Amino acid sequence: MPRVALMLAMVSVGVAAAFAYFGREAEGGSVPQATGMAALMNPSISAGSVAAVRGFPVDLAPGDGRVRPLGYAHYAWTRGKSICHVDRSGTGGCFERFLSPVNAAIGDDDAIGSGVPASVRGLATDDVTTVTVVLKNGTRVRGAVVDNAFEIYLPETATPWDVRGEDLTLRDGNSVFVTETVRAPAIP
């Protein structure tokens, strides 16, 4: 009986080791992890001192009460395997990896066509130096990436659903175009 138990234990350890190994392989690959942003090493500040973070859902708030300031009044913190973040408008969320070199929120902080113009804000990997928002009519609006964040305001007359995508300039001189799909809001 003890021999059977020992064999079962050895098999269990083997299976666990295999899962750990292949799991790690699956998490690797060419997709940059959300943690791959140098600005996440910026000195942390108290989350309570940032209005946008205070307004964030409690269950997603930083566990240690600290956040890292990125560029353009964007803040980020680690939560498990994810990076959570919020911009000055209170828009954000959590993500584990970049699907493209930028994680963008396209929208308008108030009513469409009045007040603050529509904008494209978000986070960028260390590879991205500039973000150029391209509208469907061909208009291009360029902005620099500062501490892994960008914030680009569109012309006064443009709406979020006029955005065709972002043309990214990478540190190695190459460029990448990220296509966006944004639709005009319908009455719920």
Next chain:
Amino acid sequence: MSRRRVGWRRTYSLLALSLIVLALLPGGATAGWTVAYNCCGYLGGYEVVGAGYNYWSNNRIWRDPGPSVSLWYYNSSGAVGYKSNTMDNPFVHNGGAFGYSIATCSNNTANDVNPASCQAYS
């Protein structure tokens, strides 16, 4: 009356008393509730769903990263605080500034987003 029955009665009485105390607590302690407002746990192609009118403090959608979705509020000014994203899970938008409104989430793509859960908090 058996001892066991008396025990249950005491338990129910304590439970009822606790609920009454909870109801009498100041507003801050009991205010704030959550509603998951898209029926069925997914969003159909181009579907738009709303949570009904309330003073929502934030709005969020959970779904696997990839499909473009939007969060916004609908008030007397029309659509306000419109935000779209493909990568965050959850994608969150604080709506404290929009007053009495309908918290809304929508699928910007032709395909179903499944699973998806839209939640609003007051």
